Amino acid sequence: MNIQQLGRTVFLLALLGSGIAAAADAPVDPNWTGIGRDPGEQRFSPLKRIHDKNVKGLKLAWHADLHTFRGVEANPIVVDGVLYNVSAWSIATAYDATNGKVLWTYDPKVPVEWSRIACCGPVSRGLAYGDGKIVVGALDGRLVALDAKTGKEIWSTQTFDKGQPLAITGAPRIANGNVIIGNAGGDLGARGYVSAYDLKTGKQAWKFYIVPGDPAKPDGVASDPVMPMAAKTWKGEWWKTGGGGNAWDGMVVDPAQHLVFIATGNGSPHPIAFRSPGGGDNLFLCSIVAIDARTGEYRWHFQEVPGEEWDYDCANGPILADIELDGQKRQVLLHSPKDGFFRVLDRTNGKLLSAAGYVPTTWASHVDMASGRPVVNPEAHLKEMPVLLTPGFGGGHNWNPMSYSPITGLAYIPAQEQYEVISRKADGEFKFVLGQSTNGQAIGNYPELRKELNAYAQNNEKGYLLAWDPVKQKEAFRVTYPFPGSGGTLVTAGNLVVQGTINKTLAIYRADNGQKLWEMPVQSVPAAAPMSYEVKGKQYIAVNAGWNSAIVAKLSTPEKPFSFAEARLLVFSLDGKDKLPPAPASSSIEPPPSEQQPIEAVKAGQVLYTEHCAICHGQNAVGGVKDLRYLSEDKHGQFFNIVLGGILKKGGMQSFADKVTKDQAAQIHSYVINRAQEDWQPDFMKPKRK
Ligand code: HEC
Numbered sequence: 157m158n159i160q161q162l163g164r165t166v167f168l169l170a171l172l173g174s175g176i177a178a179a180a181d182a183p184v185d186p187n188w189t190g191i192g193r194d195p196g197e198q199r200f201s202p203l204k205r206i207h208d209k210n211v212k213g214l215k216l217a218w219h220a221d222l223h224t225f226r227g228v229e230a231n232p233i234v235v236d237g238v239l240y241n242v243s244a245w246s247i248a249t250a251y252d253a254t255n256g257k258v259l260w261t262y263d264p265k266v267p268v269e270w271s272r273i274a275c276c277g278p279v280s281r282g283l284a285y286g287d288g289k290i291v292v293g294a295l296d297g298r299l300v301a302l303d304a305k306t307g308k309e310i311w312s313t314q315t316f317d318k319g320q321p322l323a324i325t326g327a328p329r330i331a332n333g334n335v336i337i338g339n340a341g342g343d344l345g346a347r348g349y350v351s352a353y354d355l356k357t358g359k360q361a362w363k364f365y366i367v368p369g370d371p372a373k374p375d376g377v378a379s380d381p382v383m384p385m386a387a388k389t390w391k392g393e394w395w396k397t398g399g400g401g402n403a404w405d406g407m408v409v410d411p412a413q414h415l416v417f418i419a420t421g422n423g424s425p426h427p428i429a430f431r432s433p434g435g436g437d438n439l440f441l442c443s444i445v446a447i448d449a450r451t452g453e454y455r456w457h458f459q460e461v462p463g464e465e466w467d468y469d470c471a472n473g474p475i476l477a478d479i480e481l482d483g484q485k486r487q488v489l490l491h492s493p494k495d496g497f498f499r500v501l502d503r504t505n506g507k508l509l510s511a512a513g514y515v516p517t518t519w520a521s522h523v524d525m526a527s528g529r530p531v532v533n534p535e536a537h538l539k540e541m542p543v544l545l546t547p548g549f550g551g552g553h554n555w556n557p558m559s560y561s562p563i564t565g566l567a568y569i570p571a572q573e574q575y576e577v578i579s580r581k582a583d584g585e586f587k588f589v590l591g592q593s594t595n596g597q598a599i600g601n602y603p604e605l606r607k608e609l610n611a612y613a614q615n616n617e618k619g620y621l622l623a624w625d626p627v628k629q630k631e632a633f634r635v636t637y638p639f640p641g642s643g644g645t646l647v648t649a650g651n652l653v654v655q656g657t658i659n660k661t662l663a664i665y666r667a668d669n670g671q672k673l674w675e676m677p678v679q680s681v682p683a684a685a686p687m688s689y690e691v692k693g694k695q696y697i698a699v700n701a702g703w704n705s706a707i708v709a710k711l712s713t714p715e716k717p718f719s720f721a722e723a724r725l726l727v728f729s730l731d732g733k734d735k736l737p738p739a740p741a742s743s744s745i746e747p748p749p750s751e752q753q754p755i756e757a758v759k760a761g762q763v764l765y766t767e768h769c770a771i772c773h774g775q776n777a778v779g780g781v782k783d784l785r786y787l788s789e790d791k792h793g794q795f796f797n798i799v800l801g802g803i804l805k806k807g808g809m810q811s812f813a814d815k816v817t818k819d820q821a822a823q824i825h826s827y828v829i830n831r832a833q834e835d836w837q838p839d840f841m842k843p844k845r846k
Contacts, residue, residue, distance in 0.1 A: 184202040184203060185202075186203070186234075186689060186690035186691065187233075187234050187235050187236065187689060188201070188231075188232075188233055188234045188687050188688065188689045189233055189234075189235055189285050190233065190284065190285070190329070190330075191230065191231045191233065191281065191282035191283070191284075191327045192231070192408070192473065192475075192557065193687070195329075195331070195408065195409035195410065195411055195476070196408050196409070196410065196475060196476025196477065197408045197473055197474075197475055197476070197557075198475050198476070198477065198559060198560045198561075198562070199231075199475075199557055199558075199559035199560070199644075199645065199646055199647065199685055199687070200559060200560060200561050200562060200647050200648070200649075201646065201647075201648040201649065201687070201688040201689075202648075202649045203648060203649060203650070203688050203689070203690050203695045204648060204649040204650035204695075205650070205690070205693075205694070205695040205730075206648070206650050206652065206688075206695045206697065206729075206730060207648075207650030207651060207652065208650060208651040208652060208666050208673060210730060211650070211652060211664055211673050211674050212673060212674055213730050214664070214674050214676075214697070214728050214729070214730060214732070215728060215729065215730070215731070215732030215733065215734075216676075216726060216727070216728055216732045216733075216734040216735065216736065217255075217696060217727045217728055217729040217731075217732035217733075217734055218255055218256035218727050218732075218734050219256065219724050219725060219726050219727065219734055219736065220241075220249070220251060220256050220258075220724065220725040221722060221723075221724055222243040222244070222700075222702060222722065222723040222724055222725060223722060223723075224243060224244040224245070224702065224722065224723050225720075225722055225723065225807075226244035226245070226277050226278055226279070226702070226704065226723070226808060227244060227276070227277045227279040227683065227702055227703065227704025227705075227723075228243050228244055228279070228684060228700040228701075228702025228723040228725075229279045229280065229281045229325075229555065229683060229684045229700070229702075229704065230242045230243075230280055230281050230282040230283070230327070230684055230700060231281075231282050231557070231644075231684060231685050231686075231687045231700075232687060232698050232700070232725065233282070233283055233284075233285055233687075234253050234687075234689035234691075234698075235285055235304065237252070237253050237254065237691045237692075238250050238251070238252065238253055238259065238304070239251045239252075239253040239689070239698065239727075240283050240285065240290050240304070241283075241700065241725055242280045242282060242283050242292060243280070243700075243702070243723065244277065244278050244279060244280070244702070244723070245263070245264075245266050245278045245295065246264050246266055246278070246280050246292055246293070246294040246295050246324075247261065247262070247263045247264070248261070248262045248283060248290065248292050248302070248307070249261045249262075250290075250304070250307060251725075253689060253691050253696065253727075254691050254692070254694075256725075256727065259307075260306060260307030261307065262292065262300075262302055262307045262309075264292060264294040264296075264298060264300060266278065266294055266295045266296045267296060268805055268806060268808065268810070269810060270295045270296045270323060271295075271808040271810065272810045273321050273322070273323045273341065273344065273591070274295055274323040274325055274340060275340065275343055275344075275771050275772070276325075276704060276772075277704045277772075277781065277808065278295050278808065279325050279704060280292075280293065280295070280324075280325060280327070281325060281326050281327045281405060281555065281684075282327030283327065283328070284327060284328040284329060284330050284335060285304065285330075286330040286335075286355055287355055287356070288303065288304050288305070289301045289302060289303065289304055289310060289355065290302045290303075290304045290307075291328045291330070291335050291355075292328075293315075293324040293325075293326065293327065293328045293337050294324060295323050295324055295325070296318070296323070296324075297314055297315045297316040297318065297322060297323070297324055297339070298312050298313065298314055298315070298324075299312070299313050299315050299324075299328060299335060299337055299353055299358070300312045300313075301335070301355070301358060310358075311357060311358030312358065313353055313358040313359075313360070315337055315339070315351055315353075316339060320341065320346050320347075320590075321341045321344035321345060321346050321590060321591040322339045322340065322341040322346050322402075323339060323340045323341060324337060324338075324339055324340070325340050325404050325405070326338050326339075326340075326403070326404050326405045326406070326407070329407050329408075329409055329416065330355060330409075331409040331411065331414070331416050331449035332414055332449045332450045333354065333355050333356070334352040334353060334354060334355065334361045334362075334449060334450070335352065335353045335354075335355050336350060336351070336352045336407060336416055336449065337350065337351060337352075337353075338350045338402065338403030338404060338405075338407065338418065339402055339403070339404065340402050340404035340421075341398075341400075341402050341404075341424075342398075342400030342401060342402035342404070342421040342422050342423070342424045342469070343400075343422070343424060343426075343467075343593055343594060343595065343771065344398075344424070344590070344591050344592065344593065344594060345397060345398035345400075345424050345425070345588060345589070345590045345591065345592070345594050346398050346400065346402060346424065347365065347366075347367055347369065347395070347398045347399050347400070347401075348365070348366040348367065348399075348400055348401040348402030348403060348404075348420065348421060349363055349364060349365045349366055349379075349403075350363075350364050350366070350403050350407070350418055350447070351363040351364070352449070352452060361452070362377065362378040362451055362452025363375075363377040363378060363379070363452065364377065364378050364379040364418075364445075364447055364452045364454070365377065365379040365383065366379075366399075366401035366402065366403060366418070366420050366421075366440050366441075366445070367386065367390075367394075367399035367400065367401040367438070367439075367440065367441065368383045368384075368386045368387040368390060368394075368395070368399070368439075369383070369395045370395045371383070371384065371387045377452070378447075378451060378452030378453060378454075379452070379454065381453075381454065382454040385439070386439040386440060389436045389437040389438055389439045390432045390436050390438055390439075391432045391433055391434040391435065391436050392432055392433045392434065394431055394432050394438075396588070397424065397425055397430070397431060397588045397594065398424045398590070398594070399423065399424060399431070399438075399441075400421060400422055400423045400424030400431075400441065400594075401420045401421055401422075401423065401424075401440060401441045401442075402420070402421040402471070403418045403419060403420050403421060403471055404421055404469075404471050405419065405471045405472055405473060405555045406418075406419035406471055406472050406473030406474055406555075407419065407473075408473065408474050408475065408476050408489070409449065410476055410487075410503060413503075413504070414448055414449050414450055415446050415447065415448065415449060415455060415503075416446075416447050416449045417444050417445070417446050417447075417474055417476075417489060417503065418444070418445045418446075418447060419444060419470055419471050419472060419473065419474055419491070419493070420440050420441060420442060420443050420444075420445060420469075420470060420471060421441070421442070421469040421470070421471040422441065422442065422464055422466075422467045422468060422469045422471075423438055423441045423442075423464050423465065424594045425586065425588065425594035425595070425596045426465060426466070426467050426538075426580075426594060426595045426596055426597075427465055427538045427580040427581075427586070427596040428463050428464075428465040428538075429538070429580060429583065430580075430581075430586045430588075430594075430596050432463075435463055436463060437459060437462040437463055438462070438463055438464065439457065439459060440457055440459065441459070441461070441464045442459060442460050442461035442462075442464040442468055442469065442470040442493070442495075443457050443458060443459040443460060443470060444457065444458050444460070444470070444474060444489060444491065444501060444506070445457045446503070446506060455506075456505060456506035457506060458499075458501055458506040458507075458508060458528065459528075460491070460493055460495065460497070460499060460530075461493075461495050461530065462529055462530075465537070465538050466495075466519060466536070466538075466545060466549070466576075466578065467494075467549035467595070468493065468494045468495040468519075468547070468549075468551070469493065469494050469551070470491070470493035470494065470495070471493075471555075472491075472492070472493060472494070472551075472553065472554060472555050472557075473555075473557050473558070474489050474490060474491040475489070475490045475491075475558065475559075475560045475567065476488070476489055476490075476503060477490055477560055477562065477626075478562075479500075479565065479626065479627060480627070481500075481509060481510075481627060486502060486509065487502065487503050487504055488500050488501060488502060488503055488509065488626075489501045489502075489503040490560060490567055490626050492514055492552070492553045492558060492567070492569050492571075492624070493551070493553070494547055494549075494550075494551025494552060494553065494554065495517070495519070495520070495530070495547065495551070495552070496513050496514060496515045496516070496517035496519075496546070496547045496551075496552035497511050497512065497513055497514070497517065497520075497523050497530065498511065498512055498513075498514040498567075498569075498624055498626065498629065499511045499523070500626050500629075508523070508525065508528040510525075510626075510629050511523035511525070511528075511629070512629035512630070514552060514553070514569060514571060514622060514624055514631075515546075515547060515552035515553075515571055515572070515573050515622075516546055516573060517546065517547065517552075518533065518536065518544070518545055518546045519532065519533055519536040519545050519546070519547075520532045520533060520536070521533060538578065538579065538580040539579065539580065540579055540580065540581070540582055540598050540601060541579060541601075541602060541605075542577045542578060542579040542598070542601070542602055542605060542606055542609060543577070543578060543579070543609075544575055544576070544577055544609045544612060544613065545575065545576050545577075545578050546573060546574065546575045546576070547572075547573070547574060547576075548574040548575055548576030548578075548613070549576055549578075550572065550574045550576075550640070550706075550707055551572075551574075552571055552572065552573070553569050553570060553571050553572070554570075554572075556570040556642070556643050556644040556645075556683055556684070556685065557570075557644035557645065557684075557685040558570065558644070558645060559644075559645045559646055559647040559653070559685070560626075560647070561647040561649075561667055563649060563651075563667070564623075564632075564647070564651075564667050564668050565625065565626075565627065566623045566624060566625055566626075566632050566647075566667070567623070567624045567625075567626055568621060568622070568623055568624075568645040568647055568653050568655075568667075569621070569622040569623075569624055569645075570619075570621060570622075570642050570643060570644055570645060570655065571619070571620055571621070571622040571634075572617070572618065572619045572620075572640035572641070573616070573617060573618040573619075573640070574613070574617050574640055574707075575609075575612065575613035575616055575617070576613065576775075577606055577609040577610055577613060578597065579597060579598040579601070579602075580596050580597060580598055581596050581597065581598045582598070592767060592768070592815075593766070593767055593768075593770065593771050595766075595770075597766060599762055599763050599766045600759055600762050600763070610776060613709070614709035614710060614778075617639065617640050617708065617709060617710070618636070618640065619636075619637040619638075619639050619640035619641055619642055619658060620634045620635060620636045620637055621634060621635040621637075621642065621645065621653070621655055621665070621670070622634050623653075623667075623670060633669060633670040634670070635663075635665060635670050635672070637657055637658050637659065638658065638659070639658045639708045639710070639711050640658070640706070640708055641658045641681065641683070641706040641708045641711070642655060642656065642657045642658045642681070642683075643655055643656030643657070643681060643682045643683045643684060643685065643686075643699075644656075644683070644684055644685025644686075645685055645686075646685055646686040646687055646688060646697070647667050648667070648688055651666055651667045651668060652664050652665070652666070652667055652673070653665045653666070653667045653670075654686040654688075654697060654699070655686070656678070656681055656682025656683060656684070656686070656699060656701065657675075657681070657682075658681055658708070658711070660677060660678060660679060660680055660681055660720060661675050661676060661677050661678060662675070662676055662678050662682055662686070662699060662701070662726070662728075663675040677739075678701045678724075678726060678736070679701070679720060679721035679724075679736060679739045679740070680701040680702060680703050680720040680721050680722075680723065680724070681701070681703040681706075681720065682699045682700060682701040682702075682726070683702070683703055683704060683706075684699060684700040684702070685699070686698065686699035687699070694729060694731075695729065695730075696727050696728065696729050697727070697728045697729075698725065698726065698727045698728070699725075699726055700723065700724075700725050700726075701721075701723065701724050701725075701726050702723025702724070703720050703723075704781075705779065705780060705781050705782075706779065707774050707775070707778065707779035707780060708779055709778055709779065711779075712783060712786065717786060719740055719741075720740075721739060721740055724736075746788050746789055748785070748787070748792075748829055748832030748833055749789075749792060749829055750833075751829075752833075753826040753827075753829050753830045753833075754826065757822065757823045757826035757827075758823075758826050758827050758830045759827075760820075760823040760827075761820075761822075761823035761824045761825070761826045761827030761828070761830075762827045764816060764820050764823060764824050764827075765777065765824050765827050765828070768812060768815055768816060768824075769784075769824065776831065777827070777828055777831040777832075781808070782809075784828045784831070784832075785828070785831050785832040785835055786832070787828070787832070792825075792829075795821070795825050796818065796821055796822075799811070799812050799816070799821045799824070799825075800812065800813045800816075800818065800821055801813075
């Protein structure tokens with residue numbers, strides 16, 4: 157009997173032992189060993205003990221407090237009865253997957269300063285498992301391999317130069333004995349790349365830059381042979397402002413082809429006029445790039461948004477599937493990036509097979525199949541006059557993972573419709589500062605027009621779970637939510653789609669028609685994707701419920717601010733007996749100071765706010781990690797101590813004393829007070845009554 161047969165017999169015995177008719181169940185892997193389960197990351201679980209007929213009995217089996225209010229975006233992984241999770245600040249913990257007993261915890265002690273570089277909080281989207289090791293990508297650029305049994309460090313490698321505004325937020329992937337990792341920083345002037353390290357030793361195996369550097373100075377890495385081709389699509393002296401393209405999230409592996417497909421990010425600076433004056437496609441921004449996982453050699457690329465200028469990252473996770481198109485079995489890559497078009501590519505050669513808008517797209521009418529390029533609305537190109545654009549920078553679908561079921565043939569997308577009022581500075585007005593937002597937006601011009609467009613934007617947000625048929629390129633069904641911002645999805649062979657919702661619940665729907673089967677309040681928005689595993693014949697569903705906040709205009713009202721509990725890992729089963737502690741009481745919002753602010757200070761403060769604060773606190777001071785329109789009287793009093801004195805440093809709010817003077821901080825304060833006063837009207841923030 158070979159090992160495989162032995163494993164199968166042991167598994168069948170386990171099934172018999174649990175009293176379940178084994179014959180009905182084909183032996184399936186009870187584990188979930190990569191963040192998307194399989195190397196192609198379908199986030200499809202073949203387990204089906206929990207199914208559409210019995211899921212109404214689902215209960216909490218155990219939970220673990222994660223002791224943070226910051227975002228927790230990872231799918232846990234499970235290997236042979238042990239659940240490995242990673243929380244904010246890249247802290248990894250191993251639990252007994254049946255009861256939550258902590259086996260070990262590893263804290264890489266990331267310096268808090270790093271939260272200023274990670275745009276959207278000290279988040280991590282997951283761990284990798286291979287060869288008895290758990291690999292953690294720490295926010296500050298360390299890649300650390302731990303002994304999966306003990307949590308002890310085996311090796312640790314620094315993956316970037318700490319002088320660069322880079323951070324690791326994506327999960328490492330393992331292919332051909334290498335650990336592959338990308339980084340974030342495309343909004344701060346960084347030059348993105350992915351690099352690979354030997355799983356045994358941590359030694360660098362290869363490195364691939366996503367955008368070209370100075371053509372006169374080759375990098376001496378695996379991307380060198382293809383960089384001259386990429387450089388032809390850039391103009392001016394682009395390498396002086398970084399270029400961006402950072403792969404901060406999605407990568408999928410095709411073991412049969414030894415390929416890793418990298419999903420790349422937006423350009424830096426955002427406006428192409430400042431990045432590559434005169435235009436150009438700017439390879440490999442917003443592309444899928446296929447790289448040999450063994451050597452880092454380029455194989456092919458497909459650029460989704462040529463000449464990207466709207467912060468349309470294409471960095472979220474693709475899915476590999478084998479589907480039938482026109483009677484032919486095809487090996488495809490499915491992708492629904494921020495730009496709003498769902499694309500099906502042939503993953504053997506990068507050819508576009510089909511594309512369609514999965515949400516409304518005002519920036520481009522459609523994708524031209526002959527050239528593979530979106531047909532851009534000429535009005536959408538950035539200029540000084542603001543325009544209203546959808547999708548906005550949050551995307552039709554962001555990092556929150558979609559899933560795909562080979563049974564229903566549908567992809568399940570956490571979709572949203574958001575609008576953005578967007579413009580750029582005049583020629584000559586943009587000043588590049590490494591580590592500072594490179595969005596290059598014009599601020600405060602055309603105030604009346606902006607007001608009108610912003611009101612439209614805030615009144616037309618939508619969020620829904622979208623079941624999408626990639627063969628027909630058509631919606632199959634949708635489940636609507638009152639706001640954008642719901643979580644990633646899991647789909648199972650039990651005909652279930654599982655999703656955390658903006659209503660602070662975990663919800664389960666039928667995978668074939670969207671009918672709601674089960675829902676439970678969980679005190680926070682599980683923005684991450686759920687996953688499922690089995691131990692000793694019992695199936696569990698697990699999800700991290702940790703909210704990072706989201707830019708959603710009307711989620712909080714002055715009477716009812718959106719409050720949420722500390723992050724938790726939640727695990728469910730059919731016979732669960734655990735209970736959550738009571739939900740935190742929600743507070744009310746105090747009115748802003750009534751003093752009128754000097755208009756010159758407000759204007760200057762708006763510019764400074766956009767440069768230094770908007771990346772975390774939201775454009776126009778709406779939403780973000782803390783909505784600054786809702787500061788309490790106490791916090792207004794502490795404004796300088798917070799912004800210059802760093803008293804909230806531990807919570808992720810660094811001192812900006814090295815960036816702004818006291819006078820400038822006062823101007824920002826004036827702007828924030830003015831924004832609060834503008835919006836502090838009984839009817840604002842509430843949906844318009846008709
Ligand atoms: C890298 C992200 C980031 C940037 C950039 C940032 N902040 Fe913050 N800020 C935070 C976080 C996170 C908190 C919550 C800290 C806590 O609750 O302990 C916060 C909290 C605050 C608070 C207190 C809010 C409250 O109600 O408790 C103020 C005031 C504030 N920030 C002002 C600013 C200003 C002004 C700027 C620009 C100069 C700025 N922040 C830039 C992340 C950021």
